[in-house]
Amino acid sequence: MTAFDDLMAFQHETEALSQVSMRLGWDQETMMPRGAAHQRAEEMAALESVLHRRRTDPRLGDWLGAIDDDLLDETGRAQMRHIRRSYTRATRLPETLSAEIARVTSRAQGIWAEARAADDVAHFLPTLREVVRLKREEAAALAMGGDLYDALLDDYEPGATAGALAAMFDRMRPRLVGLRERIMGSGRAPAPLSGHFPEAGQMALSREVATHFGYDWRHGRLDFSVHPFTSGSGTDVRITTRVDETEPLGSLYSTLHETGHGAYEQGIDPAYGLTPLGAGVSMGVHESQSRIFENQLGRSRAFCSWLFGRMAEVFGTAGAAEADAFYAAVNRVHSGHIRTESDEVHYNLHIMLRFDLERDLIAGRLEVEDLEEAWNTRFEADFGVAVDRPRNGLLQDVHWSVGLFGYFPTYTLGNVYAGCLYQALRAAVPTLDADLARGHAEPATTWLRSEVQRSGGLYEPAETIRRACGFAPTEAPLLDYLDAKFGEIYGL
Amino acid sequence: MTAFDDLMAFQHETEALSQVSMRLGWDQETMMPRGAAHQRAEEMAALESVLHRRRTDPRLGDWLGAIDDDLLDETGRAQMRHIRRSYTRATRLPETLSAEIARVTSRAQGIWAEARAADDVAHFLPTLREVVRLKREEAAALAMGGDLYDALLDDYEPGATAGALAAMFDRMRPRLVGLRERIMGSGRAPAPLSGHFPEAGQMALSREVATHFGYDWRHGRLDFSVHPFTSGSGTDVRITTRVDETEPLGSLYSTLHETGHGAYEQGIDPAYGLTPLGAGVSMGVHESQSRIFENQLGRSRAFCSWLFGRMAEVFGTAGAAEADAFYAAVNRVHSGHIRTESDEVHYNLHIMLRFDLERDLIAGRLEVEDLEEAWNTRFEADFGVAVDRPRNGLLQDVHWSVGLFGYFPTYTLGNVYAGCLYQALRAAVPTLDADLARGHAEPATTWLRSEVQRSGGLYEPAETIRRACGFAPTEAPLLDYLDAKFGEIYGL
Helix, strand or coil: HHHHHHHHHHHHHHHHHHHHHHHHHHHHHHHCHHHHHHHHHHHHHHHHHEEEEEEECHHHHHHHHCCCCCEEEEHHHHHHHHHHHHHHHEEEEHHHHHHHHHHHHHHHHHHHHHHHCCCCCCCHHHEEEEEEEEHHHHHHHCCCCCCCHHHHHHHHHHCCCCHHHHHHHHHHHHHHHHHHCCCHHCCCCCCCCCCCCCCCHHHHHHHHHHCCCCCCCCCEEECCCCCCCCECCCCCCCCCCCCCCCCCCHHHHHHHHHHHHHHHHHHCCCHHHCCCCCCCCCHHHHHHHHHHHHHCCCHHHHHHHHHHHHHHHHCCCCCCHHHHCCCHHHCCCCCCHHHCCCCCHCCCCCCCCHHHHHHHHCCCCCCCHHHHHHHHHHHHHHCCCCCHHHHHHHCCCCCHCCCCCCHHHHHHHHEEEEEEEHHHHHHHHCHHHHHHHHHCCCHHHHHHHHHHHHHCCCCCCCHHHHHHHHCCCCCCHHHHHHHHHHHHHHCC | CCCHHHHHHHHHHHHHHHHHHHHHHHHHHCCCCCCHHHHHHHHHHHHHHHHHHHHHCHHHHHHHHHHCCHHHHHHHHHHHHHHHHHHHHHHHCCCHHHHHHHHEEEEHHHHHHHHHCCCCCCHHHHHHHHHHHHHHHHHHHHHHCCCHHHHHHHHCCCCCHHHHHHHHHHHHHHHHHHHHHHHHHHCCCCCCCCCCHHHHHHHHHHHHHHHHHCCCCCCCEEEECCCCCCCCCCCCCEEEEECCCCHHHHHHHHHHHHHHHHHHHHHHCCHHHHCCCCCCHHHHHHHHHHHHHHHHHCHHHHHHHHHHHHHHHHCCCCCCCHHHHHHHHHHHCCCCCHHHHHCCCCHHHHHHHHHHHHHHHHCCCHHHHHHHHHHHHHHHHCCCCCCCHHCCCCCCHHHHHHHHCCCCCCHHHHHHHHHHHHHHHHEEEHCHHHHHHCCCHHHHHHHHHHHHHCCCCCCCCHHHHHHHHHHCCHHHHHHHHHHHHHHHHHHC
């Protein structure tokens, strides 16, 4: 056994324990009895404490010091890159802080769900204040004098900085605002779908569509949760959705979104299982897969024409009189409150709002007491309507309750990457529209698997996208796609 | 912090991690995608390895050496008794063996399920051979020259020995055989229930009955599994059942059985949560709770009279024309193949069969190749009918696949304890029959909670029963109860 072999054996066990943590997280959101929340927080804290000790184990330092990366092959060097990054981050975090964050966020998530159900911001704020305080502490320990927010962002998108993202957002915003204004001034206002769409039919359709997009049920399952998510890597990758019987698109496109995340994890080379390369390389790349499944493929005119017919079969109505009206309803641009129900034009404005607020929270420029007012003011300015109730505003997302600060901007980065990939995909799969018009996305998802998903953590995030597309990722393809698509729908 | 405080803090984290292992086990049987089995085995092995290192941590030895139990209160001394016993057992087991057992049994359970579904003994035997080999190794490491089987038994029933159990079985067997023969010669043969009992109704009724028996849904849930079980302690105690639409009693009484196990865990003093006292004290005492729920209460004439009416409401038929016939059907004595569907008279004969076979396997007097023949021969001798297919014989129970050797006899010990407790309960709750005739068992289950369940691991198993009953447990009350009950039903 060389030091590298010893290190990889140790890492294998750590990865397995991380997967256990995934299972617990999934259970908490889908199956756990309500009264078990406090004990579960203790269980999560104990496991997080074990993981933290492993991630900071002095033997890791010894192995990392003993291994000459230049003597390894490409895969080995990539493994080392991940392990070195993780070790550096972990050794900067005190174990007590790590365990406290696990305990507090586990509890906070339950309190957030109660507050959301009751539309009661005050019920959530004391806990959120505690989470923000702990995340500031975490950021300070990680940043070592650098930017606090960048230190958190780096955990989700290695190599990205708030400055570079803000610059990209600045380039995107005028075009998005311009597009939005032209749409709102177009005089066209497609009707939303109407009708009743029973839960059982929605779930059956969700399963069917996930299957057509290549989701592997032998290694996954679909359940309900308050907020849809994907959990797990390797051969156990589970997705969730939520259902509203008056509005079938929310559930269906949530499922397609999570199917993209799930297909990414399921599509990684099995040889990387339970190693640092065996999971999606960053949240931005992850989101590129969920977004291209959901939007560029799922909300295409071709796929919508199939979906229109299939929904009519399943529910007796697709909720619109004809395929054109259905496609316009699926892509209806509206100044709605909920990020996850947002259209492709407004979506990135939701992200920019959260990005700015959470940067201010972490920097200490904004206090939790003032957050709701800041949210509501900014929302009205950007979207032209007021927040009507907290569950449609500050309480809509689970992220902050579980300590995900620095995560939101990766959604827009994912959209940007999806725009690039879609341009390359159209060139690589000329039958794309014909496939989608039959409800089948497998030629497209097979290309994504071989060009993006299969490599797992082998390359850095931006390099992963560059290799698939043949060019360095920029925001231009996404913006061009949006202009063309919505220009056509709204006759601009 | 004293050494005792340090020890209890360490133990708290260990108990929390043990609960994590419970969640994983539950998930594996109820929710896990089929293709995740191999990865799950790695996850379980990693967690088991962590737990084993904690259970053998040298600091435990230091703390145990530094603490003078005589200076502690009764609770503290009981905690120490559990921790010392666990440490002694754990330090005798090599970590590699412990991890290998976790890995092999996790896989073996899936193979057993496949073999059972396909009625294919040969598919299971190579894995079972491996499990037996590992359990012999485990027993040898634990026994240190003593009896191998006793060493395994001690894990489930501290203080019990195979010799003492065999002696008790020898006293019980003639009376059970005599009762069985009188019943079979009585000329009475109550008809089983007939009809169709849809799954949804069975599950609704199972939930209703569990509620009436005091199961706490805030801290538990009911799902399907191949083999019903109870999982977890403290505030997260889950039960499972299985449903056959042609035979409603199997599901209902399985649920009642697991409700007894679950109520025990839920009934333990919350102050003992995530400590060694916070779980049922032994499998025998656990089984006393499941058995008294299922049999002495659930199969009583009084409760059956309520159930007869309720089933007629739920299903349109109770499967029998009148309450007397229903009660006789519920308590029908028949030489059936399946232990979990067995009647109270034959049940302990099932146990004695398994007890003798597994003692011989562990002692090396019987090889796995010869197990099916040994099972079938013994079964025909004891029950008067032949085994018709492996799933009705050797493949019916999950236990051996997951390494549970030394567990079966605790079922009969539980029956014996239930007999004792029922005698005491009738004296303590004079309204018992009237309560049960209204479908309500809560006065009885409240007595069990305060007299047996609440104390958790505070007293040794036999002492737990003695304190509740006021006398040292013997087999006589169970046998007297069986003679009286079945004498009346069969007119003996």
